[in-house]
Amino acid sequence: PAVSLSGRLFCHVSINDSGDRRRNIDHFGFLEDGTFKQRYLVNNEHWDQKGGPILFYTGNEGDITWFCNNTGFMWDVAEDLGAMLVFAEHRYYGESLPFGQDSYSDTKHLNYLTSEQALADFSVLIRELKRKVLGAQESPVIAIGGSYGGMLSAWLRMKYPNVVVGALAASAPIWQFPDMVPCGDFYKIVTQDFARSGLNCDSNIRRSWKAIDNITATDDGLQWLSGEFSLCSPLKKTDLDDFKAWLQETWVNLAMVDYPYEANFLQPLPRWPIQVVCKHLNFDPSSVSDYQLLGGISEAARVYYNYTGNCPCLNTSSTATGNLGFIGWYYQACTEMVMPLCTDGVQDMFEPQDWNFQAFSDECNSLFGVRPRADWAATVYGGLDIASHSNIIFSNGGLDPWSSGGVTRNISDSVVAIVIPDGAHHLDLRYNNEYDPHTVLSARIQEVEYFKLWITQARKLQIPG
Amino acid sequence: PAVSLSGRLFCHVSINDSGDRRRNIDHFGFLEDGTFKQRYLVNNEHWDQKGGPILFYTGNEGDITWFCNNTGFMWDVAEDLGAMLVFAEHRYYGESLPFGQDSYSDTKHLNYLTSEQALADFSVLIRELKRKVLGAQESPVIAIGGSYGGMLSAWLRMKYPNVVVGALAASAPIWQFPDMVPCGDFYKIVTQDFARSGLNCDSNIRRSWKAIDNITATDDGLQWLSGEFSLCSPLKKTDLDDFKAWLQETWVNLAMVDYPYEANFLQPLPRWPIQVVCKHLNFDPSSVSDYQLLGGISEAARVYYNYTGNCPCLNTSSTATGNLGFIGWYYQACTEMVMPLCTDGVQDMFEPQDWNFQAFSDECNSLFGVRPRADWAATVYGGLDIASHSNIIFSNGGLDPWSSGGVTRNISDSVVAIVIPDGAHHLDLRYNNEYDPHTVLSARIQEVEYFKLWITQARKLQIPG
Numbered sequence: 001p002a003v004s005l006s007g008r009l010f011c012h013v014s015i016n017d018s019g020d021r022r023r024n025i026d027h028f029g030f031l032e033d034g035t036f037k038q039r040y041l042v043n044n045e046h047w048d049q050k051g052g053p054i055l056f057y058t059g060n061e062g063d064i065t066w067f068c069n070n071t072g073f074m075w076d077v078a079e080d081l082g083a084m085l086v087f088a089e090h091r092y093y094g095e096s097l098p099f100g101q102d103s104y105s106d107t108k109h110l111n112y113l114t115s116e117q118a119l120a121d122f123s124v125l126i127r128e129l130k131r132k133v134l135g136a137q138e139s140p141v142i143a144i145g146g147s148y149g150g151m152l153s154a155w156l157r158m159k160y161p162n163v164v165v166g167a168l169a170a171s172a173p174i175w176q177f178p179d180m181v182p183c184g185d186f187y188k189i190v191t192q193d194f195a196r197s198g199l200n201c202d203s204n205i206r207r208s209w210k211a212i213d214n215i216t217a218t219d220d221g222l223q224w225l226s227g228e229f230s231l232c233s234p235l236k237k238t239d240l241d242d243f244k245a246w247l248q249e250t251w252v253n254l255a256m257v258d259y260p261y262e263a264n265f266l267q268p269l270p271r272w273p274i275q276v277v278c279k280h281l282n283f284d285p286s287s288v289s290d291y292q293l294l295g296g297i298s299e300a301a302r303v304y305y306n307y308t309g310n311c312p313c314l315n316t317s318s319t320a321t322g323n324l325g326f327i328g329w330y331y332q333a334c335t336e337m338v339m340p341l342c343t344d345g346v347q348d349m350f351e352p353q354d355w356n357f358q359a360f361s362d363e364c365n366s367l368f369g370v371r372p373r374a375d376w377a378a379t380v381y382g383g384l385d386i387a388s389h390s391n392i393i394f395s396n397g398g399l400d401p402w403s404s405g406g407v408t409r410n411i412s413d414s415v416v417a418i419v420i421p422d423g424a425h426h427l428d429l430r431y432n433n434e435y436d437p438h439t440v441l442s443a444r445i446q447e448v449e450y451f452k453l454w455i456t457q458a459r460k461l462q463i464p465g
Numbered sequence: 466p467a468v469s470l471s472g473r474l475f476c477h478v479s480i481n482d483s484g485d486r487r488r489n490i491d492h493f494g495f496l497e498d499g500t501f502k503q504r505y506l507v508n509n510e511h512w513d514q515k516g517g518p519i520l521f522y523t524g525n526e527g528d529i530t531w532f533c534n535n536t537g538f539m540w541d542v543a544e545d546l547g548a549m550l551v552f553a554e555h556r557y558y559g560e561s562l563p564f565g566q567d568s569y570s571d572t573k574h575l576n577y578l579t580s581e582q583a584l585a586d587f588s589v590l591i592r593e594l595k596r597k598v599l600g601a602q603e604s605p606v607i608a609i610g611g612s613y614g615g616m617l618s619a620w621l622r623m624k625y626p627n628v629v630v631g632a633l634a635a636s637a638p639i640w641q642f643p644d645m646v647p648c649g650d651f652y653k654i655v656t657q658d659f660a661r662s663g664l665n666c667d668s669n670i671r672r673s674w675k676a677i678d679n680i681t682a683t684d685d686g687l688q689w690l691s692g693e694f695s696l697c698s699p700l701k702k703t704d705l706d707d708f709k710a711w712l713q714e715t716w717v718n719l720a721m722v723d724y725p726y727e728a729n730f731l732q733p734l735p736r737w738p739i740q741v742v743c744k745h746l747n748f749d750p751s752s753v754s755d756y757q758l759l760g761g762i763s764e765a766a767r768v769y770y771n772y773t774g775n776c777p778c779l780n781t782s783s784t785a786t787g788n789l790g791f792i793g794w795y796y797q798a799c800t801e802m803v804m805p806l807c808t809d810g811v812q813d814m815f816e817p818q819d820w821n822f823q824a825f826s827d828e829c830n831s832l833f834g835v836r837p838r839a840d841w842a843a844t845v846y847g848g849l850d851i852a853s854h855s856n857i858i859f860s861n862g863g864l865d866p867w868s869s870g871g872v873t874r875n876i877s878d879s880v881v882a883i884v885i886p887d888g889a890h891h892l893d894l895r896y897n898n899e900y901d902p903h904t905v906l907s908a909r910i911q912e913v914e915y916f917k918l919w920i921t922q923a924r925k926l927q928i929p930g
Contacts, residue, residue, distance in 0.1 A: 024838070026494075027841070028493040028579060028581050028582070029491075029493075029494075029576045029577065030572075030800045030835040030836070030838075031572050031573055031575075111496040112494065114493060114494065114495075116493050120844070120845070123844050127844055160845075162853075335495045370496070371495070373495075375592070376492070379585070379588050379625075379628070380492075380588070380625075382626070382627035383627060385627040386627070388627075388855055388856075390853055461852065
């Protein structure tokens with residue numbers, strides 16, 4: 001099908017200022033005294049220069065222009081709020097590389113890739129902007145982010161409430177850490193998304209793993225499967241685990257981006273892509289052969305990988321846009337961002353897999369020479385006990401697997417949850433669309449109401465006496 | 466005079482548990498994966514093992530047993546609160562040396578001496594104690610500290626409100642940072658303490674600097690001054706700046722420990738030591754010669770250095786107890802703890818001296834190979850803008866020069882200030898004494914009332930639903 005790539009590319013047409021101010025490579029020690037250029041993008045076309053607010057996107061694990069282009073919400077509300085928009089890139093991603101091309105070269109150079117350093121970067125940048133931009137001295141700043149960026153925006157408010165007056169943490173799984181939520185919820189939600197999107201859809205995927213085993217027992221079967229999936233590199237026996245992991249990640253990604261309209265976030269996709277996927281998987285599982293089943297699976301996978309029709313073969317080495325920094329994120333998972341996930345094959349449609357911290361730790365050690373600290377995130381970011389904070393909105397999509405680790409109930413009057421039943425991964429941060437379900441429209445309205453409340457509160461505090 | 470050293474030495478008789486659990490040397494990076502033993506002291510003689518609270522002293526720049534022995538308040542209130550007492554040593558001080566004897570060897574080894582690392586140590590220790598001590602799982606923890614330790618207790622509540630339910634920050638100059646308070650206030654308060662403690666006292670000290678210059682213009686004068694002060698090493702011309710700095714620090718220390726009873730904190734001293742000092746400086750400044758004036762000054766200094774009568778000569782290389790870690794603190798001042806102080810000779814009794822950041826930075830660089838980051842403390846700890854926090858008491862003594870950088874007015878209902886007009890440096894943290902002014906007694910009563918309120922709040926939050 002001919003695809004008009006959706007998403008207005010705001011950041012390439014509307015950025016009227018940008019910069020790459022220098023940050024300390026190490027905010028928490030004084031031996032390493034080097035600095036690096038942090039990239040950020042600014043739009044002030046609607047900004048009320050007399051102290052109008054600043055909406056500050058706390059960049060996550062990727063190129064900031066890509067997040068900028070996928071955060072239409074900020075552009076949609078700028079005029080109403082008289083707000084300046086700032087999109088700040090996260091260190092070690094995009095162009096904000098502390099050691100240039102060497103940033104990923106070894107454990108030593110990776111040492112400053114942590115969320116604490118990133119939060120410090122954001123705080124220093126905000127204070128610098130307020131000091132240097134005429135009219136911004138008294139501007140209340142609101143942190144906004146999605147996914148890991150949403151975790152950062154919540155944590156920025158928690159750790160630096162002097163710097164931001166509030167935070168919108170969209171689809172931010174701040175509780176997806178050891179001993180906080182059941183490790184199986186994530187894949188349960190993925191499975192529910194497929195179950196609700198077409199008859200037999202989850203059952204056929206659940207059956208497919210065994211079918212892959214059956215068929216790839218022979219060399220002929222391996223060859224058939226490679227052809228059926230149009231794989232760029234034919235499968236070898238030893239590739240099977242990777243192949244299954246790639247398929248599993250495909251279904252996860254689809255659950256994350258199951259948006260109600262054509263979009264291009266992780267991949268260019270049709271509206272409600274899981275429904276389109278499930279059309280290829282609606283047969284009665286008991287009535288088809290393994291070959292027929294896997295034929296359907298390959299059609300389904302193609303919805304995700306080849307909606308544009310421009311993809312000559314499927315590459316099992318990646319599942320999503322190159323704008324995300326996978327190695328960096330994996331390093332972060334291997335240090336602070338320890339997020340247990342598991343499957344049981346019963347409540348989810350995947351092969352059973354326990355969460356094995358030791359195995360994960362060993363893998364991290366062999367890959368990066370570091371070992372994850374399982375308990376650190378709970379210590380430094382408060383775990384389940386976040387009631388003493390204020391002015392944070394946690395928004396979650398009911399379709400989003402990451403809502404498993406999200407805050408989905410009000411914690412207090414000012415640490416609140418907004419659930420968008422028909423929403424996938426931070427749908428609320430995307431621009432308004434005619435196909436938006438009313439639940440996301442009302443979520444965005446509530447979010448802006450909270451912003452206005454925080455801005456009013458901040459202005460009151462500024463009145464002397 | 467025969468001196469009975471005051472201060473019941475609690476920590477040597479009453480500690481029924483202590484430990485040295487291992488901490489990560491670097492909480493904020495994963496390259497350095499070493500650990501070190503952090504010392505802490507525990508008393509649970511009055512602890513209600515069914516979830517009684519924990520009073521947690523956030524150790525500052527010195528040996529923890531010394532702080533333990535000088536924090537009688539915690540021992541005095543333990544029974545009433547059914548509280549466990551914990552005194553945790555700050556890394557790089559006392560016996561808690563991350564690299565043993567090498568900890569101070571160079572910039573590289575000093576790199577992990579920061580307040581952020583210390584706060585992380587405390588948080589990890591508290592979580593560990595709650596996990597491992599039977600009955601402590603639900604114990605509300607209250608942070609208590611004085612001076613830099615008080616800053617740490619306030620910051621612990623600000624940064625880790627999940628770990629402590631509240632904090633008593635006694636004489637904690639959290640605002641003694643660039644652009645927060647006037648740099649001259651500190652020495653103004655010192656001067657006021659002398660002015661109120663005896664006729665002509667501050668005027669004679671103000672005149673003494675010039676008298677020193679006059680007399681030391683000749684070699685005979687230098688020799689006379691060395692003899693008059695019973696200096697261990699005779700003064701040379703080039704020592705004059707150091708000699709004046711030593712005298713200045715002597716007056717500052719006296720202002721800090723101007724307690725209403727005999728005590729031994731920085732030095733063994735009589736009750737109201739500045740009044741005793743001022744008895745030697747009560748003559749009319751215009752009626753005495755430089756020799757007579759400096760004779761009085763030397764008698765005054767001896768009150769501070771030789772109250773025990775056991776001191777054969779005065780040593781100008783140090784001004785206080787060896788329990789404090791001066792090098793470590795100087796390194797901290799040279800990195801994060803940039804506290805501008807200045808004098809003008811008019812509103813204070815010292816020689817005029819501007820605050821010169823560049824000169825300070827150069828000195829730090831030559832001493833430690835680091836340069837201070839003047840703006841960092843304001844960024845990371847909120848500066849003047851701390852209203853969004855909760856459950857912090859800032860207590861300040863009116864006599865204490867450090868109250869210049871303290872929080873001396875209520876910020877909100879739960880970030881409150883208690884001023885003790887007759888109190889010197891964290892007098893409220895000392896044990897009850899018959900000579901205590903009523904203002905400190907009522908401060909301690911208020912503090913305990915807040916503790917009880919926080920404990921009640923915490924218990925309410927624990928009730929499910």
